[in-house]
Every structure is written in structure tokens, then in C-alpha cells.
Amino acid sequence: MKRSYQFSIVGRTSKAGAYSFFFLLFVLFSCKKSKDGSVDEKPRPIVRLDYIEVEEHATGGHLYLYGSFGDSSSTSKIKINDSWLSTDPTTLNGHIISWKTNLIKCAIQTATSAIGHGKISVYNGGGKSSERILNVWEGDIIFTRPDAGSIKREIRFHVYLRADANTHPAISYLFTPQSSFASTSKAHYSVGGQGSSTYNDGSCLVSMTASLSTASGTIPIRIPFKNSTGIPEYFQCKMRFKNGKFEIKDLDVWKKDVSTRTILVQSCPGSSTSNFSYSLPTLHSGLKDFELEFEPNTKIIKAGQKTAQGSTEMGLIWNNGQVPQYGCSIKWDRMIPRYPS
Incomplete structure (x- = not known):
């Protein structure tokens, strides 16, 4: 629903009234608006990824993500490079095993797989974390x-x-x-x-x-x-x-x-x-x-x-x-x- 805002200044505007008027303008223009011009009252959640740990296993690894992710929802996803992890355990790329507000556990592929390392980010409720790198070293x-x-x-x-x-x-x-x-x-x-x-x-x-x-x-x-x-x-x-x-x-x-x-x-x-x-x-x-x-x-x-x-x-x-x-x-x-x- 669109909201309209109307202001009138009757008579001589006091100095305090002028400040109030400009403050209201600042608040209105600071609000996030949708494409049709209405004010979006629900801001996107802040999703934060602080650190990653890996627990290797025989066919790949378990990934532990630490941070602030919010509650699990239908929009909860993990992105590794250009591939997505969901809660579906049959996904070949890997999947989300558990989701807590501050800790996520995932199953991922082997270290030599294209999605066994790289840029990782967390998505939830329209919010996105910054990326962190799961690095890999190879040597003798x-x-x-x-x-x-x-x-x-x-x-x-x-x-x-x-x-x-x-x-x-x-x-x-x-x-x-x-x-x-x-x-x-x-x-x-x-x-x-x-x-x-x-x-x-x-x-x-x-x-x-x-x-x-x-x-x-x-x-x-x-x-x-x-x-x-x-x-x-x-x-x-x-x-x-x-x-x-x-x-x-x-x-x-x-x-x-x-x-x-x-x-x-x-x-x-x-x-x-x-x-x-x-x-x-x-x-x-x-x-x-x-x-x-x-x-x-x-x-x-x-x-x-x-x-x-x-x-x-x-x-x-x-x-x-x-x-x-x-x-x-x-x-x-x-x-x-x-x-x-």
C-alpha cells in the first residue's frame, strides 16, 4: 500500500519548526522504497560470516561456518564460487546439514573438486554475507x-x-x-x-x-x-x-x-x-x-x-x-x- 505524506506550514515558521520539517524530510528520503515508490518497512537482515573450519572425511569434508545468520528459512542458502548448497542431501554439490543462528554445518566435496574450495558466502532472508575464502594447499x-x-x-x-x-x-x-x-x-x-x-x-x-x-x-x-x-x-x-x-x-x-x-x-x-x-x-x-x-x-x-x-x-x-x-x-x-x- 502506498503512503502519501503532506506537510503544511501555517503562518510564520519558527526556527524549531523548520528543524523538525527538515528532519522529517531526511527520515523520509532515508527510507528504502520499493519500485512503485512505497516505503519498504522491512529492512533486509544483516548476515555475517566470520570464519570457516573444515573437518575432512573419507568422501569430502564437513564445513563449519561461524557468524550471525538468523533463523533457518526457505531462503537459507550457501554459495561456493558459482554453486549453491541447499538442505537437499541428494545435491551433488553438497548440502546444508544444520543451521543455527551462529553456526552452520555443511557437507562439501573433496579438496580437488571445483567446489571443494574458494569463495563462500551465506544468504538468508534477502541478506547476504561478505565472502570468505576456503583455501587449499597441495604439496609433498x-x-x-x-x-x-x-x-x-x-x-x-x-x-x-x-x-x-x-x-x-x-x-x-x-x-x-x-x-x-x-x-x-x-x-x-x-x-x-x-x-x-x-x-x-x-x-x-x-x-x-x-x-x-x-x-x-x-x-x-x-x-x-x-x-x-x-x-x-x-x-x-x-x-x-x-x-x-x-x-x-x-x-x-x-x-x-x-x-x-x-x-x-x-x-x-x-x-x-x-x-x-x-x-x-x-x-x-x-x-x-x-x-x-x-x-x-x-x-x-x-x-x-x-x-x-x-x-x-x-x-x-x-x-x-x-x-x-x-x-x-x-x-x-x-x-x-x-x-x-
Whole structure:
């Protein structure tokens, strides 16, 4: 319904009356009007998106949106780049799982999907939030474990990480769920080489040669993190993005029967050869926990490494039990975010 407004000034207008008149004009022209000129008495709600967190799972991820969104309504939607999420769980793009006035939970696609990252905004009741970026990083984390001679074990973790790395206001109910590398991450392993040792058994010099047959393969990540007892293979970790960095804990990989370890022993009475099945060992305990930090004033993960010492895994023996120590390491490349700013 249109409203008309009429004003008349009778007689001499006082100074106070003039102020009142111009104030009314200001109020009227400040009102939002519809296309037909009538005053719209219902302003659009303010929708605010303050921060985003991701909880990775086996087929994608759960997205947690923090802010002020109003009550759920028929107009409640989430936009990721140019795609929409609704409450329909059959939507291929993902869907809204729950909507609270200050927290929204959604199911989204994998980190390599076109809508598994990017610009995210919230719509409700005609209002729209500003956009925030769900960023993604891709890179390699390499574990190297040398042994006697040319024997070597290497695991190259090709990983994807997702997070909202932009600054955000303090949020008292932020719960930062335990997550993981994204479901598209994989561990590529390679083993092989030969090494030897000698020792005196009291009667003669004994020579030992260990050969590890060359083998390689790929292990997909397992999400969520579980007890690994009885599992024939696994690659898993715990991860949180907190205080502007990725905290990695309990990174590990294991696979049963990947290669054959052959031990040749030559001593005074003669020689013997033994073959053993070789399972890919777990990581050195000192290299399972580390942090991925950004270069100053950027969202680029800076390269880094962590080192530890370990003895032979081949069963070789040296004089007086003096087993050499071999330096093993885990290092990671510099990782450029998909959205630098």
C-alpha cells in the first residue's frame, strides 16, 4: 500500500519548526522504497560470516561456518564460487546439514573438486554475507630413512590441506575439530638397496650382507584416524589448523609384505642365506609430529624439515654391538595456496 505524506506550514515558521520539517524530510528520503515508490518497512537482515573450519572425511569434508545468520528459512542458502548448497542431501554439490543462528554445518566435496574450495558466502532472508575464502594447499612431505650401504626407505606424502587462513574476530564457541589431510592425499613408498657388516664371533670374522628387493606402491589416506591394529596397510594423521598454522600429529604409514629382505652370512664353517618378508615400517617416533607454518605476511607454507637418528632395520651385526646410527628426516616443500590473497 502506498503512503502519501503532506506537510503544511501555517503562518510564520519558527526556527524549531523548520528543524523538525527538515528532519522529517531526511527520515523520509532515508527510507528504502520499493519500485512503485512505497516505503519498504522491512529492512533486509544483516548476515555475517566470520570464519570457516573444515573437518575432512573419507568422501569430502564437513564445513563449519561461524557468524550471525538468523533463523533457518526457505531462503537459507550457501554459495561456493558459482554453486549453491541447499538442505537437499541428494545435491551433488553438497548440502546444508544444520543451521543455527551462529553456526552452520555443511557437507562439501573433496579438496580437488571445483567446489571443494574458494569463495563462500551465506544468504538468508534477502541478506547476504561478505565472502570468505576456503583455501587449499597441495604439496609433498617426504620421509627418508637410510640404512647400511645403499639401503633406503622413502615415503612421499602427496597431501592436500584446506583452511580459512584469513584473520577473523575472536569466536568464543570455536571448537576446531580434529581433522586430517584431505581425502585425495596419498602416500607413495619406495624401498630397496644392499648393505653389509662384519663382526668377530670369537673364532673368525663373520661377514653379513643384507639385500632389500626393490618395491614401490601407493597407499591412500584413511579418515578418520583409527586404531591400526590388524590393518594390512594404512596412512593417516591428525591435523588442526590453529593459531595460523597446521599442527600435524601422529603421521604414520605401514604396509604388510611389500618386499623381501635377504641375509647372506659368511663365516668360518661356511655360508647361509635366509629370506624374510619385509613390511614397510612405521615412521620414526620423533618425526610423527610437526607444524607447517606460513612465510611472514603471506599464506605460503614455508619449506622445512625435522631430523632424527635411527639404527639398522636389516638385522645386521657389528663388533661389540656397535650399530651405526643413520640420520632419517622428514621434510616438506614450499606450498603455494590456490588463493594467495
